[in-house]
Amino acid sequence: MNKHSKIFFTAILSQLLAIAAFAQAEKTDLSLSISYFNSNNHVQYLVAHAKSKIDGKFQMIPNINLSFYIATEDAANLLGKAVTNDKGDALLFIPPTAKDEWKKSAKVSFIIVSQKTKDFDEAKGNVEITKAKIQIDTAADRKITATLMELKDTVWTPVKAIDVKIAVKRLDADLNVAETPTYATDSLGVASADFKRDSLPGDSKGNLTLIAKVEDNDVYGNLSAEKIVPWGKSIKYYTEFDKRTLFARRGKSPLWLELLAYSIVVAVWGVLIYLFGQIKKLKQLGVN
Amino acid sequence: MESLAKQQIIEDLLPQKFGKAGKIWVGILLAFCALGFVAYCLQLKNGLVVTAMRDYVSWGIYISNFVFFVAISLVGSLITAVLRLTQAKWSTPLTRIAEIIAVSAITFASIIIVVDMGRPDRFYNLFLHGRLQSPIVWDVIVITTYFFVSILLLYFPLLPDMAIMMKHKDVTGMPWLNKMYTFLGSFWKNTAGQIHISEKAINILSITIIPVAFAIHTVTSWLFATTYRPGWDSTNFGAYFISGAFLVGAGAVVVAMYVFRRSYKLENYIKDEHFDKMGKVLVLLALLYLYFNVNEFLVPAFKMKKSEEEHLMGLFTGEFAIVFWFAISTAMLIPILILITKKGRKPFPAFIAGILVVIGSWFKRYLIVTPTLLHPFLPMTDVPEVYKHYFPTWQEWSIALGSLAGALLIITIFARIFPIIPIQETITEIEEHEQA
Incomplete structure (x- = not known):
């Protein structure tokens, strides 16, 4: 290889390295977060969110492969895998296999890890929640109570000063039961609301679904409980x-x-049949 | 006509054997029918993919042909029923021509609709599982009904002639023909009772056929008008179709009158006055159809809704402009100009005008069916380029021409077997005239 060739190849190599370095610099950071949901105290699931700042704006990132872990990022603690949808969300129900790890402590942490892609490096996100449950009940005069309890060691303890949303579950959203959307829990962990929705359309028996929710709480995550009450107006749905x-x-x-x-x-075919009959009559007249 | 003896009338009007020209004509028609049959066999074997019809243009020249046949069949009700009920005696020599055109056209309308089906073996499902709410089912019912009404209207006036033909077996020269005459009309003895029943039946049929004829073409128009598409979304369609149908039917009768007059030397029966009167009828119908066309195109063009603009401009100045203006000119404008003068209503110019009406009307049907399908409300996207245009394949042309030849063949064969001008009615009219 002569001198010129060496210079030429060195230049090409340096260009390739520069392009590779530039391409690497083009990769943007992927931000992962995770939310915990407990619905009616028995369906628990996690929702992961993937987003990234592109052109100065946060955008939801679809098609990110995520691994969900409980407690630690070990293969033994793998809860499952999911891929983010168009909204950048991936949902995973917590499987029964996580029962032992779940029971170890009053506080549980969840970790999500994304795989490296051509656009994003590996990223992680985690959340720690304190185990809690919410109950909904009704009393005379259409009073609704929601009780929030958290697990402290092995004892369920009332939680005070937490905002609880008490509402009626409708098709696409929740409807306040009165003017106030949320109610704070007292020292007994109880939030109370009066149902002030008269003649609200219910199902064919007039049933409504009440719901009590703790939403996006830093300590407890998302908790909800539902109860069906016959407080609505009976509606017979008409369909064509x-x-x-x-x-x-x-x-x-x-x-x-x-x-x-x-x-x-x-009418028309009656006329035609009559006329066919007339042909028969003509034949008879001809024979006679 | 007063000078013609009864025997002379019978001799003149009895069916005649085909001459050389007749045989060539039948041969040509048979050749077209055979070509159409071969093309249809290919279509049956390979499916509708042999046609140029695709996702957008799903109705091509088959349905255009269907609408054309249905339209032309309406002439039976116009000439036979309307003119008979209005006591227009001059129309007597034309009634059978009109009725056989109606029968042959409605027969091939039924056939061509089956040809348009990708799976004709499933045709029976239309009867087993048809929805009464669908205009397609109404069309099936009304076409079947119209076919039988037309057959009866052809048959009843034919009975007295059948008896005459049996008396002149030697003229027909074919034993099987004589057997057919015997089977169809040997019972006719021309008694007062039979004449009374026959006349009553013809009157009932003449009244019945008018609403049925209106129904058949109105329902055909509703096949389009009940579909929300540019060019079809019209409340004008029923009247528009019926006026056009009477026009093309009358045009076809004028053409047939001229051909039969020349071929069978019927100058003493189909006279210049018939052409004169039919010419006036044609002018009236052409003006009526022109009026509906103005309504059909001028009003939407005045509004020029965005969704219809492409369709309308396609017709006025776009890819269909030549065919559109050709159809408007040949079906209406030129025939009006020819027939408006007395000279123009002479046999030959009237014949030319009739041909123009028929040809223009066929293209008019094509313009009703196809351009609309090429201009859907939503733009055509992600489809091959061929989907955006339509030009029939040779199989489609062959089948369409085969069906037209088939309809003409029925008329030709009928004229060979039966008198194309009612013999008995002509004799009776002369006798009544002489007595008066």
Whole structure:
């Protein structure tokens, strides 16, 4: 290799290294966070969120492979894996196999780890929660109480001064039971609200679903409890499905259409059958 | 006509054997039918992929042909029923021509709709599982009904002629024909009772066929108008279709009148006055159809809604402009200009005008069906380029031409077997005239 060749290859190599270094510098940081959910005190799940600052704005990152761990990032403590959706979220139900680790302490931590991709380096996120539960109950005069308890060592202890949302569960959102959306718990861990929604449409029996929620709490995560009460207005839902309409399936045409159509067909074909009969009559006259 | 003896009328109007020209004509028609049959066999074997119809243009020249056939079949109700009920005696020589055109057209309308089906073996499902709410089911019912009404309207006036033909077996020269006449009309003895029943039946049919004929083409128009698409979303469609149908039907009768008059030397029966009167009818119908066309295009063009703009401009100045203006000119404007003068209503110019009406009307049907399908409300995206245009394949042309040849063949064969002008009615009319 002559001198010029050496210079040429050195230049190429340095360029390639520069491009590689630039490409590496292009990688942005992936921010991972995790939320804990406890629904009705028996369905527990984790939701991981992946986002990154792109062009000066945080954007949700889809298609990130995440591994979920409990307590420590060991293979033995792996809860499962999930991939973030278009909103940058990945959901994982806590499996029964985590029972032993779960029971070890009143406080539990969860860790998520993302795999390295061409756009992002490996990232981690974690959350520590204190085990807690919420109960919802009703009393006379449509009074609703929600009781929040946390686990201290092995004893369930009331938690005070925590905002609890008490609402009626609707199709897409929660509806306040009165003017105030949240109620603080007292020293007994109880938050009380009066139900002031008269004639709220319920199901066919007038049932409504009440819900008590602790949302995005730094210590307890997201807790919720539901109770069905017959405080709503009974609604018979009317649906056009499978009724006699112009757009219904075969055999479900409107009666007026059937009457009209069949009357016309019978009338016209009655005339035709009569005329075919006249041909027979003509034949008889010809024979006679 | 007064000078013609009864025997002379019978001799003139009895069916005649095909001459050389007739045989060539039948041969040509058979060749087209055979080509259409071969193309249809290929379509059956390979599926509708042999056509140019794709996701967007799912109705091509088959459905255009169907609408054309249904339209032309309406002439039976116009000439036979309307003119009969209005006591227009001059139309007598034309009634059978009109009725056989109606029968042959409605027969091939039924056939071509099956041809358009990708799986004709599943046709019976339309009867087993059809929805009464669907205009397609109404169309099936009304086409079947119209077919039988037309057959009866052809058959009843034919009975007295059948008896005449049996008396002249030697003229037909074919034993199987004589057997058919015997089977169809040997019972006709021309008694007062039979004549009374026959006339009553014809009157009932003449009344019945009018609403059925209106229904058949209105329902056909609703196949389009009940679909929300540019060009079809119209409350004008029923009347628009019916006026157009009467026009093309009348045009076809004028053409047939000229051909039969020339071929069978029927100048004493299909006279210049018939062309004159039919010419006036054609002008009236062309003006009526033109009026509906103005309504159909001018009003949407005045508003020029964005969703319809592409479709309308495609017709006025775009890719369909040549066909559009050709159809408007040949189906309406030029025939009006020809037939508006007395000279223009002479047999030959009227024949030319009739041909123009028929050809223009076929293209008009094509313009009703296809351009709309190429201009959906939502833009066509992610489809191959061929989906955005439509030009029929040779199989489609062959089948369409085969069906047209088939319809003409039925008329030709009918004229060979039966008198194309009612013999008995002509004799009766002359006798009544002489007595008066």
